[in-house]
Amino acid sequence: MARPQYESWVREILRCPVGGHPLLDVVDDHGAPALQCAEDCDGTGRRRRYPVTDGIPVLLADDAVVVTV
Numbered sequence: 249m250a251r252p253q254y255e256s257w258v259r260e261i262l263r264c265p266v267g268g269h270p271l272l273d274v275v276d277d278h279g280a281p282a283l284q285c286a287e288d289c290d291g292t293g294r295r296r297r298y299p300v301t302d303g304i305p306v307l308l309a310d311d312a313v314v315v316t317v
Protein backbone atom coordinates (compact mmCIF):
# COMPACT_ATOMS: atom_id res chain seq x y z
CA MET A 249 0.00 0.00 0.00
CA ALA A 250 1.36 3.40 -0.89
CA ARG A 251 2.19 5.78 1.86
CA PRO A 252 -0.19 8.67 2.14
CA GLN A 253 1.17 11.97 0.98
CA TYR A 254 0.07 15.17 2.62
CA GLU A 255 0.69 18.76 1.84
CA SER A 256 3.49 19.78 4.17
CA TRP A 257 1.36 22.36 5.97
CA VAL A 258 -1.29 19.75 6.63
CA ARG A 259 1.26 17.32 7.97
CA GLU A 260 2.68 19.93 10.32
CA ILE A 261 -0.63 20.76 11.97
CA LEU A 262 -1.59 17.14 12.62
CA ARG A 263 -1.32 16.44 16.32
CA CYS A 264 -2.44 13.77 18.72
CA PRO A 265 -5.85 14.95 19.95
CA VAL A 266 -5.22 13.46 23.39
CA GLY A 267 -1.78 14.75 24.26
CA GLY A 268 -1.10 17.29 21.52
CA HIS A 269 2.01 15.43 20.40
CA PRO A 270 3.53 15.52 16.95
CA LEU A 271 2.75 12.38 14.97
CA LEU A 272 5.05 9.99 13.16
CA ASP A 273 4.23 8.04 10.02
CA VAL A 274 4.31 4.34 10.87
CA VAL A 275 3.00 1.07 9.48
CA ASP A 276 0.71 -0.92 11.73
CA ASP A 277 0.82 -4.64 12.45
CA HIS A 278 -1.30 -5.31 9.35
CA GLY A 279 0.95 -3.30 7.05
CA ALA A 280 -1.43 -0.37 6.85
CA PRO A 281 -0.28 3.23 7.24
CA ALA A 282 -0.92 4.87 10.58
CA LEU A 283 0.12 7.89 12.60
CA GLN A 284 1.70 7.39 15.99
CA CYS A 285 2.47 9.78 18.84
CA ALA A 286 6.07 10.91 18.78
CA GLU A 287 6.05 11.13 22.58
CA ASP A 288 4.68 9.04 25.42
CA CYS A 289 0.93 9.50 25.55
CA ASP A 290 -0.55 7.11 28.07
CA GLY A 291 2.27 6.38 30.49
CA THR A 292 5.90 5.54 29.98
CA GLY A 293 6.54 3.91 26.62
CA ARG A 294 2.87 3.89 25.68
CA ARG A 295 1.74 5.79 22.62
CA ARG A 296 -1.44 6.12 20.66
CA ARG A 297 -1.57 4.96 17.07
CA TYR A 298 -4.21 6.42 14.79
CA PRO A 299 -5.42 4.68 11.65
CA VAL A 300 -5.16 6.23 8.21
CA THR A 301 -8.25 5.20 6.26
CA ASP A 302 -8.21 5.71 2.51
CA GLY A 303 -5.42 8.22 2.98
CA ILE A 304 -7.32 10.19 5.61
CA PRO A 305 -5.83 10.28 9.12
CA VAL A 306 -8.52 9.38 11.67
CA LEU A 307 -7.40 11.33 14.71
CA LEU A 308 -10.09 10.11 17.09
CA ALA A 309 -9.13 8.89 20.53
CA ASP A 310 -11.80 6.19 20.36
CA ASP A 311 -10.26 4.77 17.17
CA ALA A 312 -6.69 4.87 18.41
CA VAL A 313 -4.75 1.84 19.53
CA VAL A 314 -2.32 2.21 22.43
CA VAL A 315 0.98 0.57 21.62
CA THR A 316 4.05 0.01 23.75
CA VAL A 317 7.36 1.18 22.35
Ligand SMILES: [Zn+2]
Pocket residue numbers: 264265266267268269285287288289295296
Ligand atom coordinates in the same frame (compact mmCIF):
# COMPACT_ATOMS: atom_id res chain seq x y z
ZN1 LIG B 1 -0.54 11.25 22.03
